[in-house]
Amino acid sequence: xxxxxxxxxxxxxxEVMKMxxxxxxxxxxxxxxxxxxxxxxxCVTAAQAIRLYKNCISWALLERYPTKExxxxxxxxxxxxxxxxxxxxxxxxxxxxxxxxxxxxxCKGWIRTGLNKExxxxxxxxxxxxxxxxxxxxxxxxxxxxxxxxxxxxxGGNIKRLxxxxxxxxxxxxxxxxxxxxLSQEPDMNNKDL
Numbered sequence: 749x750x751x752x753x754x755x756x757x758x759x760x761x762x763e764v765m766k767m768x769x770x771x772x773x774x775x776x777x778x779x780x781x782x783x784x785x786x787x788x789x790x791c792v793t794a795a796q797a798i799r800l801y802k803n804c805i806s807w808a809l810l811e812r813y814p815t816k817e818x819x820x821x822x823x824x825x826x827x828x829x830x831x832x833x834x835x836x837x838x839x840x841x842x843x844x845x846x847x848x849x850x851x852x853x854x855c856k857g858w859i860r861t862g863l864n865k866e867x868x869x870x871x872x873x874x875x876x877x878x879x880x881x882x883x884x885x886x887x888x889x890x891x892x893x894x895x896x897x898x899x900x901x902x903x904g905g906n907i908k909r910l911x912x913x914x915x916x917x918x919x920x921x922x923x924x925x926x927x928x929x930x931l932s933q934e935p936d937m938n939n940k941d942l
Contacts, residue, residue: 763822794823798831799940802849809851809876809898810915816853816877839881845871848941852879858905861893862886867941875901885909 791797801808801819808814816835819828825835832847839857844850845864854877862885863870870891875881876898882905885893892911895903903912 794827795831795940797822798828798833802832802847802851805849805851805874806896806915809874809896812899819853841884844873845869846941847871849874851876852881852901853877855879855881858882858884860884860886862889863891869941872896873903874898875903877901880904883910 787800788797791800798819801814819833820835823831825837828835829837832849833851833853834855835853837852837855837857839855839859841857842859844859844861846867846869848869848871850871851874855875856879859881861871861873861883870893872894873881873883874896878899879901881903883893883895883903885906889909892909894911894913896913896915897903898915900916903910
């Protein structure tokens with residue numbers, strides 16, 4: 749019951765919009781694009797805003813937008829973690845598989861993961877801001893777990909069972925990977941498993 753209350757917590761839209769409008773995105777010199785600005789403005793809960801962040805996570809991590817301080821200014825560490833975003837967390841073997849996209853900012857330790865049979869999810873792991881995680885993949889799991897690394901992050905553990913993309917040296921412009929048509933599509937705000 750408490751976690752449902754946390755997920756539905758409203759947040760200070762005015763402050764978040766000021767933050768978004770004051771940021772200049774590195775690769776373009778512009779502020780947040782209209783599709784994402786409009787979607788952010790329409791978010792009612794912190795959980796919705798976190799899903800928006802995870803809709804273009806590779807770009808967000810390279811741009812460092814929003815920063816972990818920005819994220820913490822509109823959602824608690826508990827709300828972020830319940831929605832698959834972990835900040836300054838020391839893991840001791842916790843199972844991480846409740847979200848399609850799991851983000852780790854300045855995290856350390858070791859985690860376990862694999863197929864979430866209940867939800868039919870194979871999580872994608874994104875490590876940034878010097879995260880250093882040992883990742884243990886379930887025995888018998890035949891696929892690899894996708895892992896992306898940013899800003900001095902490292903992944904260890906079952907290396908042969910991980911598909912690692914080392915983006916530590918990429919710039920945001922090099923990593924965009926979206927066509928103009930893809931960038932103009934509305935983000936998916938309804939997928940609670942994102």
